Each structure stands twice: as C-alpha cells, then as structure tokens.
Amino acid sequence: MKFTADLHIHSRFSRATSRDLGLDQLWRWAQLKGIRVVGTGDCTHPEWLAELERELIPAEPGLLRLRREPPQSQVPDSCRAPVSFLISGEISCIYRKGGRTRKVHCLVLLPDFGAAHRLNLALSRVGNLASDGRPILKLDAKDLLAMVLQASPHGLLIPAHAWTPHFSIFGACSGFESLEECFEELAPEVHAIETGLSSDPAMNWRWSVLDGITLISNSDAHSASKLGREATIFDTELSYDGIYRAIAGGKGVAGTIEFFPEQGKYHADGHRCCGVRLSPRETIAHGYRCPACGGKLTVGVLHRVELLADRPAGARPGEAPPFRSVIPLIDLIGGALRVGCSSKKAEALYFELLRGLGNEFHILLEASLEKIAARSTTTLAAGIGRMRSGEVEIKAGYDGKFGTVSVSAPDGDAT
Structure with missing residues (x-):
C-alpha cells in the first residue's frame, strides 16, 4: 500500500x-x-x-x-x-x-x-x-x-x-x-x-x-x-x-x-552577521572570506554538492523515484492574505481549508484549484498552481538563515 x-x-x-x-x-x-x-x-x-x-x-x-x-x-x-x-x-x-x-x-x-x-x-x-x-x-x-x-x-x-x-x-x-x-x-x-x-x-x-x-x-x-x-x-x-x-x-x-x-537555511554560502549571501563561484573569488568583514564564510550545501558532483545538473539515475517540492500551506496562505503565517486570520483559513478539502498534502498536491479557490481565494489557488509547476521566487537561505520561497500570483481576491 x-x-x-x-x-x-x-x-x-x-x-x-x-x-x-x-x-x-x-x-x-x-x-x-x-x-x-x-x-x-x-x-x-x-x-x-x-x-x-x-x-x-x-x-x-x-x-x-x-x-x-x-x-x-x-x-x-x-x-x-x-x-x-x-x-x-x-x-x-x-x-x-x-x-x-x-x-x-x-x-x-x-x-x-x-x-x-x-x-x-x-x-x-x-x-x-x-x-x-x-x-x-x-x-x-x-x-x-x-x-x-x-x-x-x-x-x-x-x-x-x-x-x-x-x-x-x-x-x-x-x-x-x-x-x-x-x-x-x-x-x-x-x-x-x-x-x-x-x-x-x-x-x-x-x-x-x-x-x-x-x-x-x-x-x-x-x-x-x-x-x-x-x-x-x-x-x-x-x-x-x-x-x-x-x-x-x-x-x-x-x-x-x-x-x-x-528555502533550507544552509543552501547557499554566506555570512549571516554581515547579511552576505554568495554563490559558490563568488565564494571562490573571495577566497572563502566574507567580502564585508573578512571573516570565514559558511560553505553551504549547493557549494559542497558542486565540489563532489561528477555529473551535470539535470542528471538522473534511471531507477530514481520522483519527488515533489512544496511550500508549507500556512506560508502560502500568509502570502496570499498578506499577513503573518502565525496570525489568527491565516490560521483560521488554514483550518477552514482542512475542514473543507482534506489534509495538507492533499491540498498542496492533489486538490483541484477550482475547489481551493471556492474555499479560499483565487490568489491562493493561483499560488498553489504556480508552486506545483515550480514557478517560484527564491532568495536562498545561508549560514543558518532560512531562505524565502514565494509564488507570485495574478492580482485578484486577497481576502
């Protein structure tokens, strides 16, 4: 099963x-x-x-x-x-x-x-x-x-x-x-x-x-x-x-x-104290030192993978199972409503969606966008659709600071 x-x-x-x-x-x-x-x-x-x-x-x-x-x-x-x-x-x-x-x-x-x-x-x-x-x-x-x-x-x-x-x-x-x-x-x-x-x-x-x-x-x-x-x-x-x-x-x-x-807090290279986020190439160019203070940079996951990888990006072993990338539903709701994720307004809509449509994974991955819009807003439904297709806006996390991954949705009902 x-x-x-x-x-x-x-x-x-x-x-x-x-x-x-x-x-x-x-x-x-x-x-x-x-x-x-x-x-x-x-x-x-x-x-x-x-x-x-x-x-x-x-x-x-x-x-x-x-x-x-x-x-x-x-x-x-x-x-x-x-x-x-x-x-x-x-x-x-x-x-x-x-x-x-x-x-x-x-x-x-x-x-x-x-x-x-x-x-x-x-x-x-x-x-x-x-x-x-x-x-x-x-x-x-x-x-x-x-x-x-x-x-x-x-x-x-x-x-x-x-x-x-x-x-x-x-x-x-x-x-x-x-x-x-x-x-x-x-x-x-x-x-x-x-x-x-x-x-x-x-x-x-x-x-x-x-x-x-x-x-x-x-x-x-x-x-x-x-x-x-x-x-x-x-x-x-x-x-x-x-x-x-x-x-x-x-x-x-x-x-x-x-x-x-x-979105993970160690994806990119960087130095959190100085607010510096770098790509692997930039880190190498700066000699693994923070360009703002000269301190040691934290080398992130992307850089480490680049160092050890022996295949180009996009390579996939034949037997590898698929994966789906998601943004937590409460984060999507906060973005659609333009409120904090822990706000009462966001939490109320979160539980309303669960009551009406089912568990969070079902909503994020399977529920029809029409049903999501009917239970919430067209903005949220459009955002979930964009998430499913990978149309996301990303500021990578670094040195212990979570990144931000969001979806841009067409103007519409945000209530």
Whole structure:
C-alpha cells in the first residue's frame, strides 16, 4: 500500500524544541498533514522512552499506536485517519577521525522496544543519555552503526541531513567524501541517506557515489506543526519490515515530498552577521572570506554538492523515484492574505481549508484549484498552481538563515 511517513522528528526532551511535542499532538498533526507513520524521535532519552512504553501499544507489525487516542473532535472529519509510530532517534557523534574533528548526526530506526533498550545500554556506557533527546556522544559513527546492528540486525542507521555544513556526513565543515571513508568496512550496512532541507534528490543525483543509496526525506520537526515539511512516500507493506525492506533494498520508496532546497537555511554560502549571501563561484573569488568583514564564510550545501558532483545538473539515475517540492500551506496562505503565517486570520483559513478539502498534502498536491479557490481565494489557488509547476521566487537561505520561497500570483481576491 502507498503511505506517507515522517521518520525524523524530536520530542520535548530535545534542546530547542517546543513543549507541544507530545504523542497526542504528534497524532493530531500527523492527520492534519496527511502522514500515516511518524517516528517517535528521541528513543535514547530515558524519560521519553518510558513514556513511549506507557502510552503506545502494538499496531501493525513493528509499529505502534496510541493506547488512548484523544477526542476525535481535535481533527476535522476530512482529515481523520489512522496514525502509527515507529521507534526512532537522532544521535550526534562528535569524534576525531582522519586527523579532523567530525560531527555527524545519525538517524536510527528500530523495530521494537527491546532493541531500543539494548542500544541505550550500549550508549549509556559512552555518555549521558538523559541530558538531551538528541544526545551528543564522543562516538565514531562507525561504532554507532555497529551498536545499532548489535541491538537489532533490522536496525537502520541513516546519516541525517547529509549535506548541512556543521553536523553531517558530507558537510563542508567536518564531513567525509564517501560513505566508505566514514563507515569503512561497515559502509554496505548504510542503505540510505536523508537529503535534508537544503538539498533535494536532484542535487544528490549528480554524485554517482550515491547510486544505489536510497534517498529519504523527513521534517526533523522541532514543533508539532512542522511535522511533514518533508516526508517520504512508501509503496510497501505497512509494517516495520516493509519500511526496512523499502529503505534497505531501494524498492518500495515511491518518492519524497521536499522543501524547495533554496528555502533550507544552509543552501547557499554566506555570512549571516554581515547579511552576505554568495554563490559558490563568488565564494571562490573571495577566497572563502566574507567580502564585508573578512571573516570565514559558511560553505553551504549547493557549494559542497558542486565540489563532489561528477555529473551535470539535470542528471538522473534511471531507477530514481520522483519527488515533489512544496511550500508549507500556512506560508502560502500568509502570502496570499498578506499577513503573518502565525496570525489568527491565516490560521483560521488554514483550518477552514482542512475542514473543507482534506489534509495538507492533499491540498498542496492533489486538490483541484477550482475547489481551493471556492474555499479560499483565487490568489491562493493561483499560488498553489504556480508552486506545483515550480514557478517560484527564491532568495536562498545561508549560514543558518532560512531562505524565502514565494509564488507570485495574478492580482485578484486577497481576502
């Protein structure tokens, strides 16, 4: 069966996350967005893991559901659907290798609580798991992979947001130049990478080293409403094993839903303090120094891809599944109404559209523009149409500053 999953999120036990990241709100927002399977996030944190064991019960094989679901009134009838959870977590590995300090974030997927406890026991010998939902450990990513596989042969380690400069396997600041350089003889056990908000599959297709590696996308949500800003579409059995086989074998991942990568906060090169955004060519011309202050520039994802790519832009492996790039619906509504995305006016129209048309992914990707216009404004409908065809206006993100991606629509009703 075909379903959408967001497997990389966080709980309220991670630093810099919202207090609303509890199971009830994840259950609610998964339905509002159109997500069938959600990662639990933060399975290494002892308090969160204990809460997961109290509040979740078995659903489909290897997946879980809420023991007591909240009142259905929290979700419009048009969005109601089952939600299953998959045990997941993110671990920050900071260590020395090859004469350099490496900082690699890794997404871990596990088939059951037993595997989570076995992994946590091994990790607890390395560092303090209670300090952060995404623990920072002095641990080689290769050794983490070995621990995951020892906890369960069906465990998965997936390099998270693989291209971001500071905390990723291929990032400009501390990254490697191949999976083998990082994981050595265990590299064949790494079956996928997460593209991250600042890159998309088309950028990854330019590097032949990644042929045969499954590309997945997830939100890395730090609040419940950010769930699904990126996601992976599976066409496989609804179970942990189905998801595992799709990722490990490359068959069964039907596509991804993506940010426009320019919207990611590390897409371009730049220096945020000086408001300087540069292309790779401009960065090279300035000797990797900020033209305003002379400080070191942060080299972004686009530049890093350009350095490692061995194919031209537009290249695509024959077996690669498709992807769709979207702008969050609340952002489109804010632009159409010319109000802030968090304004009551924008939120009211957001939930009116959900009640009338269905979940957010359906509205962004499938609903007829005529029905959207009838429920909202012609301006918003035209904007969604332009987004679907890739007619967007972009100011790329850089050095930790999110980019802006917008659609220009013909003059019309903006109310």
